[in-house]
Amino acid sequence: MDGPGLQRERTALAWQRTGVSGTLVGGVAVLAAMHRRGAGLVVVAILATIVCTLAAAVASTRPPRRTSVLLPSPWTRLVATAAIPVMLAGVGLALAIT
Amino acid sequence: MANERTALAWARTALAFVAGGIGLTSVTRLARLSRMLDVIAALMCLLGAWLAVAAVVGWWRKERAMRTGRPLPAPVALPWLAAGVVGAGLVIGGYVVATLGG
Numbered sequence: 001m002d003g004p005g006l007q008r009e010r011t012a013l014a015w016q017r018t019g020v021s022g023t024l025v026g027g028v029a030v031l032a033a034m035h036r037r038g039a040g041l042v043v044v045a046i047l048a049t050i051v052c053t054l055a056a057a058v059a060s061t062r063p064p065r066r067t068s069v070l071l072p073s074p075w076t077r078l079v080a081t082a083a084i085p086v087m088l089a090g091v092g093l094a095l096a097i098t
Numbered sequence: 099m100a101n102e103r104t105a106l107a108w109a110r111t112a113l114a115f116v117a118g119g120i121g122l123t124s125v126t127r128l129a130r131l132s133r134m135l136d137v138i139a140a141l142m143c144l145l146g147a148w149l150a151v152a153a154v155v156g157w158w159r160k161e162r163a164m165r166t167g168r169p170l171p172a173p174v175a176l177p178w179l180a181a182g183v184v185g186a187g188l189v190i191g192g193y194v195v196a197t198l199g200g
Contacts, residue, residue, distance in 0.1 A: 007099045018113075025113045028120055032124045078157055089144065090147075093143045
């Protein structure tokens with residue numbers, strides 16, 4: 001069973017997985033939008049991909065802290081992370097209905 | 099932190115649905131298939147967006163329950179996720195059978 005010391009590492013890995021997944025899906029969205037030649041869609045998809053890549057990069061380079069200080073709330077990061085699928089869903093919706 | 103990881107898992111599930119929707123509509127256009135598949139793709143994207151919102155809302159609800167000592171709330175999005183997967187699979191499978199049979 002994992003001790004409390006591994007929780008930060010597991011959480012950082014979860015952020016990395018999410019960032020990588022978002023980057024991959026964003027790349028697919030960019031390719032699909034480019035194929036349809038929708039400039040606006042390409043911009044949105046690229047922005048979402050860049051944010052995910054940055055999030056994954058930050059999560060992978062930040063070393064796990066070993067102090068017992070209170071952790072900041074992940075609310076802002078979670079909202080930003082949830083915005084990525086919403087943005088990409090908008091891209092997919094536009095591709096499907098046009 | 100388990101609550102945070104759970105929310106991230108829901109976000110990745112949302113991304114998977116969006117990816118499936120984008121992939122389905124792309125294949126539909128490339129192979130010039132029925133526009134009904136575009137409707138399914140749009141619904142998959144909408145479900146993905148909803149799951150992403152549900153991830154954040156679910157994190158907030160569970161965080162509040164833990165801080166106030168209340169029982170954790172049940173996941174609201176889980177039945178919708180199951181229905182979405184089953185529904186998309188049935189419709190796409192039915193389309194394939196109908197296309198091969200006709």
